[in-house]
Amino acid sequence: MHILLIGATGRNGTLVLTEALTRNHTITALVRDPTTTSTTLPPHKNLTLLKGSPLSLQDLLSAMQTPTAPDAIIITLNPRRLTDSPFSALDPNTPPALLHDSVSNTLQAIKTLNLPRAPKLVINSMQGAGASSKSLIFPLRTLFNHTNxxxxxxxxxxxxALFRADSNGGDAVGKDVDWVLVRPPMLTEGESLPVKVYDDEGSGVCWMPKITRRSVAGFMVDAVEKDDWNRSAPVITN
Known part of the structure; x- marks a missing residue:
């Protein structure tokens, strides 16, 4: 399969890239500056690096045709922060709606190109978003809503919200594509481990779940290859 990867230089994105290449997929990675990625994204015969930003519709249109249309698009973007802590303040250069605007542009690019088959979107989300907020213990829910x-x-x-019908029953913006919003909890380092998959609400998730980044990467590539989780937002843990 051919995959367009957006967010390839991030901590999760590099692991997704490695996993996808290991499985012999071809990848186009949309990156800010290909000349500075030689250490994080070493050359590979199945990897095409393309300079651009997901905030640019034109860059996305180009990426979706270089070298060919993708079967799937994986998005692993994460807002830049002043430190590695998820509670750190955002970097002042980070767009306030980076994720929404990037996904919205991606959906618009798919619509504009009118491909014979729309690529599936697999997006790195987080536990606590959408219906999965119910699976957070109260202290974490409070922390998420009253910190950075x-x-x-x-x-x-x-x-x-891009993939859900609006409150008036109107069609979702992403109604014409298959999608998976992958919702991991606290991320840890370590090897890939068996993954437990829960429903959109995270029903049955333990109080303080964790998952390794490599496990997330493996699941995201699984979600590209399989249709098991199409049009859902599973919470995943180890």
Whole structure:
């Protein structure tokens, strides 16, 4: 399969890239500057690097035709922060709605190109967004809503809304594509481990779930290859 990867230089994105290449998929990675990615994204015969931004519709249109139309699009974007802590303030250069605007542009590009078959979207979301907020214990829910995490959570919720019918029953913006919103909880380092998959509400998830980044990467590529989770937002844990 051919995959367009948006967010390839991030901590999750590089692992998704490695996993997809290991499975012999071809990848086009849309990156800010291909000349600075040689250490994080080493050359590979199945990898095409393309300079651009998901905030540019024109860049996305180009990426979706280089070298060919994708079968799937994986988005692993995460807002840049001043430190590695998820509770750190956002980098002042980070667009306030990076995730929503990037996904919205991606949907618009798919519509504009009118491909014979729309690519599936697999998006790195987070536990706590959408219906999965019910699976958070109260202290975490409070923390997410009253710290710098709120900005990221609001952005993920805005992405979620793109794939849901509006309050008046109107069609979702993303109604014509298959999609999977992957909702991991606290991320840890380590090897890929068996993944437990829960429903959109995270029913049955333990109080303080965790998952390794490599496990998330493996599941996201699984979601490209399989139709098991199409049009759903599963919470995943180890």
């Amino acid at each position: 995490m709120k900005h990221t959570l609001d952005d993920h919720n805005a992405v979620d």
